[in-house]
Amino acid sequence: MTDSGRLGGRLVGRFVALGITGSIAAYKSVELLRRLQAEGAEVQVLVTPSATRFVAALTLEALSRRPVESDLLTLLPDGRIGHVVTADSADAIVVAPATAHWLGAMANGLAADVVTAVCLATSAPVVVAPAMDGEMYAHPATQANVARLRDAFGYTIIEPEAGPLASGQAGVGRLAELSQIVDAVVAVIGRRPIRAADETGRPPRLAAAVREADLDGRHIVVTAGGTREAIDPVRFIGNRSSGKMGVAIAQAALDRGARVSLIAGSVEVDLPSDAEVTRVESTAELGKALATMLQAGPDGRAGFDALIMAAAVADFRPRRPAKAKLHRGASLNLELEPTPDLLAEAVAVARDLSPMPILVGFATETGSLERAVVKLQRKGVDLLVANDVAEPGSGFGTNTNRVTLLAADAPAEAWPILTKRGVADRLLDRVAARLDARDAAAQTGPRHVPQESRS
Ligand SMILES: Cc1cc2nc3c(=O)[nH]c(=O)nc-3n(C[C@H](O)[C@H](O)[C@H](O)COP(=O)(O)O)c2cc1C
Numbered sequence: 001m002t003d004s005g006r007l008g009g010r011l012v013g014r015f016v017a018l019g020i021t022g023s024i025a026a027y028k029s030v031e032l033l034r035r036l037q038a039e040g041a042e043v044q045v046l047v048t049p050s051a052t053r054f055v056a057a058l059t060l061e062a063l064s065r066r067p068v069e070s071d072l073l074t075l076l077p078d079g080r081i082g083h084v085v086t087a088d089s090a091d092a093i094v095v096a097p098a099t100a101h102w103l104g105a106m107a108n109g110l111a112a113d114v115v116t117a118v119c120l121a122t123s124a125p126v127v128v129a130p131a132m133d134g135e136m137y138a139h140p141a142t143q144a145n146v147a148r149l150r151d152a153f154g155y156t157i158i159e160p161e162a163g164p165l166a167s168g169q170a171g172v173g174r175l176a177e178l179s180q181i182v183d184a185v186v187a188v189i190g191r192r193p194i195r196a197a198d199e200t201g202r203p204p205r206l207a208a209a210v211r212e213a214d215l216d217g218r219h220i221v222v223t224a225g226g227t228r229e230a231i232d233p234v235r236f237i238g239n240r241s242s243g244k245m246g247v248a249i250a251q252a253a254l255d256r257g258a259r260v261s262l263i264a265g266s267v268e269v270d271l272p273s274d275a276e277v278t279r280v281e282s283t284a285e286l287g288k289a290l291a292t293m294l295q296a297g298p299d300g301r302a303g304f305d306a307l308i309m310a311a312a313v314a315d316f317r318p319r320r321p322a323k324a325k326l327h328r329g330a331s332l333n334l335e336l337e338p339t340p341d342l343l344a345e346a347v348a349v350a351r352d353l354s355p356m357p358i359l360v361g362f363a364t365e366t367g368s369l370e371r372a373v374v375k376l377q378r379k380g381v382d383l384l385v386a387n388d389v390a391e392p393g394s395g396f397g398t399n400t401n402r403v404t405l406l407a408a409d410a411p412a413e414a415w416p417i418l419t420k421r422g423v424a425d426r427l428l429d430r431v432a433a434r435l436d437a438r439d440a441a442a443q444t445g446p447r448h449v450p451q452e453s454r455s
Helices: 003-007 024-038 057-064 082-089 100-107 114-121 134-138 140-152 178-189 244-255 283-294 342-350 370-379 420-444
Strands: 015-020 042-047 092-098 126-130 161-164 170-174 219-224 259-264 276-279 306-309 316-318 336-338 358-365 383-388 403-407 410-414
Touching: 015 024, 015 114, 024 042, 024 057, 024 092, 024 178, 042 057, 042 082, 042 114, 082 114, 092 100, 092 114, 092 178, 100 114, 100 126, 100 140, 126 140, 126 178, 134 140, 134 170, 219 244, 219 283, 244 259, 244 420, 259 283, 283 342, 306 342, 306 420, 342 358, 342 370, 358 370, 358 420, 370 383, 370 403, 383 420, 403 420
Parallel strands: 015 042, 015 092, 092 126, 219 259, 219 306, 259 276, 306 358, 358 383
Antiparallel strands: 161 170, 316 336, 383 403, 403 410
């Protein structure tokens, strides 16, 4: 679990680039990094060559769990160009402290270091907090550079404060309070959409920070997207599901070493190339694909370890879809019939499989989640992910989701707003723990699933 996932705050789901330049105040950047993380941000640190003399990359990498970007002329391990990836994915860039030299380089567009290069290459908002000797800050050259950054570039300048300086003198040059800098980052991001919700669009994390392959050897079945119920050969009744949540789960499971079977209805995103994909259109087709999955193998054992039903399945369908296109008329009455309850059917079959798979359902509600609690009990799933799609930043088409995890044997957990990948990772933490507990119980006796540690 990342720090951002655990702590919550005003920057949850956000990716912030922190530029550090060669000022004595660079030691405060370490604390600024922690404060941004405490607000929920993932942070990518960028340093100028001088900054590396003031603060160690080891400290910054250990805390951010990402390689520090320091060398403009070195490619990322996967061949991408680091400063462009950061510029394109960051929700904001904050340069703190900013030296007199860096202000001059930036004001003139001199991209000789990573911090200036990222600022030049980005369309994200930029916050700059200068720090230096009072005379240096008062110099007309510095003042002109600051004015250019603010007025011509639209950067938010957090003015330095008066007070004792490292030089032993007093003056206006001390780095502003960190809380003021964090507030400015929150304010410039405002309600802008998240630019790169998925890790794949951001620079890579340290290899050690990548989740371990705790689903290696597991087979996870995921349903994703919406179903379509034919009215006639050209029209259908559908829903607003984009498939993003289910696809994020499939990708996260693949990244953790699982074999993934993905049953996909209508989706608006690319499907992971490593998944075994079955495309379906209607609820009936989805039901058939599930029935195939649910068949026990020749050895009588279940063919999968967990079933995660993230697809938005129609509750009703036209009773008699027309064989030919319906033509315009005064009115049209459609008679709808309920579709089979695929989740309940799957649970009924899966309960007889051995070993018993972990079953996860999704409940989409608008307003209260009380019905989801009833659904958990009625359907007999192990876990139910309930989300209120009426809430901003949650539900169909968004890159983020705020969900409540309900479990048959543990208290409900209301998670903060997270990227869909963040929700997927947390959910798979729970699934992996339950699978491990299932296997341990099979060795020692009757099934007992301990409550996982909260994270
Ligand atoms: C001990 C020490 C402290 C310094 N502190 C500052 C400072 O607070 N602000 C500043 O503008 N320059 C400061 N400098 C000078 C910068 O490190 C120098 O101008 C450097 O070239 C800045 O490079 P950069 O802007 O690429 O990081 C300091 C230098 C030393 C030796």
